[in-house]
Amino acid sequence: MTLQNDPPRLLIVEDSQELGNILRKALSHLDIDIIHELNGANALATFQKWQPDIVLLDIELPDTTGWRLLDTLRNVATAEHNPAIVVITALSDAVNRVTGKIQSVQGYLIKPFSIDQVRQLVTSLISQRAEL
Numbered sequence: 547m548t549l550q551n552d553p554p555r556l557l558i559v560e561d562s563q564e565l566g567n568i569l570r571k572a573l574s575h576l577d578i579d580i581i582h583e584l585n586g587a588n589a590l591a592t593f594q595k596w597q598p599d600i601v602l603l604d605i606e607l608p609d610t611t612g613w614r615l616l617d618t619l620r621n622v623a624t625a626e627h628n629p630a631i632v633v634i635t636a637l638s639d640a641v642n643r644v645t646g647k648i649q650s651v652q653g654y655l656i657k658p659f660s661i662d663q664v665r666q667l668v669t670s671l672i673s674q675r676a677e678l
Contacts, residue, residue: 554672557598558582559589559615560634561608569602572661573668586610586618593619597627600671602655602664605635616651630671634659 556578560566566582573580581596583589586607593601601619605612616631623629632653653667 554578554600554675555596555598556580556600556602556668557589557592557596557629558602559586559607559612560602560604561585561606562604568661569664572664576665576668576672578668578672584608586612586615589615590618590622594622598629599675600630600632600668602632602634602668603651605633605637630675632667632671 554577556573558566558569558580560569560582561584563582563584566584570580570582581592581598583592586609589601589603589607592598603612603616607615612633612635616633619629619631630652632655633651634655634657636657652671655663655667
């Protein structure tokens, strides 16, 4: 977790470079540090080294599923570093929504989502984490 005076850290795990760039640009006005990873292996390494406060996690990744990566992230998270997880996916079926609830994710954005939805959710999560 970031120190009190450090800006929050956001890890985007999204296999589309274009969408990752759009998300980075859309959130650039917030006082946060952002890293974008294109696959699960790189995302896990960044997660462990960088310790983000929020993770935007795509479910369909080239080397794993987002659900499998989420399980791994939860296993390596600690009490001091337990980031908010937001699922971003094109999969809007009931099974994936229920899985999100079971996994206790803090948000579930279905593609195509609006930039305003992402901004509002990230801003809300930053505010919640600042209160901790």
